[in-house]
Amino acid sequence: MPKLLVVAPNWIGDCLMAQPLLARLRDKRPALRIEVLAPPWVVPLFAHMPEADEVIAAPFAHGALALGARWRLGRALRARRYDQAIVLPNSWKSALVPLFADIALRSGYVGESRYGLLNLLYRAPRPARPMLEHYARLSEAPGAPLPASLPAPRLQVDAAAVAATALAFGFAPPPGRNIVLCPGAEYGPAKRWPAERFGALAADLAAQGAGVFLLGSANDAAVCDAVVQASGSAAQSLAGRTRLGQAIELIAAADAVVTNDSGLMHVAAALDRPQVALFGSSSPAHTPPHSPRARVVWLQPACSPCFARVCPLGHFRCMTELAPQRVRDEVAQLGVLGSGQSH
Ligand code: SF4
Incomplete structure (x- = not known):
């Protein structure tokens, strides 16, 4: 072999x-x-x-x-x-x-x-x-063309494991709605929608009856804590409390996922979850979420994409000018607010 x-x-x-x-x-x-x-x-x-x-x-x-x-x-x-x-x-x-x-x-x-x-x-x-x-x-051989279409990344999960992990971390059982927010981005702050904006979004989603959970690594814990504070404790942070395998299962259990351009954005796409992906300093042409259920938000000011880790111009307009209401409207377009269910 x-x-x-x-x-x-x-x-x-x-x-x-x-x-x-x-x-x-x-x-x-x-x-x-x-x-x-x-x-x-x-x-x-x-x-x-x-x-x-x-x-x-x-x-x-x-x-x-x-x-x-x-x-x-x-x-x-x-x-x-x-x-x-x-x-x-x-x-x-x-x-x-x-x-x-x-x-x-x-x-x-x-x-x-x-x-x-x-x-x-x-x-x-x-x-x-x-x-x-x-x-x-x-x-392929060097210089040889690729086939016209390539498969999108897809992760396989065990349905029983997904249900057990969701229960263990406090997700509401159906017909409850659970929305996962991922406010981190390991690459750097220029990829992160500000914590107070995520917090306002979390408070809005929670007011509409959704359970709101924040996922990320231990490196994202401080950002997630700031989101919890900005949301008036409407969101619950699990950052640093899950292994990656558990985070994958929680995303698989989510009714919707909102992320920056980050690894967890690609995880949500590979699990075919309804998602909103927020781009600032990077480009969705280079690393898009490969999913028909993904909605991309990119204000794309003239300076974007700069691919910097920290805004070189200081104003960070590519993200600060993105209002929570706009992202909330995108989540609504996924059909997961109100009585709709995505599973
Ligand atoms: S230079 Fe423009 S694209 Fe880059 S981080 Fe600053 S505002 Fe965003």
């Missing part, structure tokens, strides 16, 4: 954008065994992707060179006798494990001048293509 090792990206959203690549590889070679080497914090994502036959947690801290640990892991993986590795991150260090594992064919984008480290090299097209397409190109 041919064996492939895929070195996964570091970000939740990028991992989801890579799923169509895995699906395409599996379509082309049904007998292919696909194993994924992933940072521990994204491992639960791949557990919900049927294309991944096994996920190996990489024992490295984010950004660490960890040369010794990469050498030991690579040598340990030699016994698995992979036929090929596909390296998705652009960094030099991310290509080391396949080299140390003596994998003969090592492919990926040139990235950080990885001549020699990789031996099947791709050049990133200019202008940049959407991330989903960017990764999927690695399923």
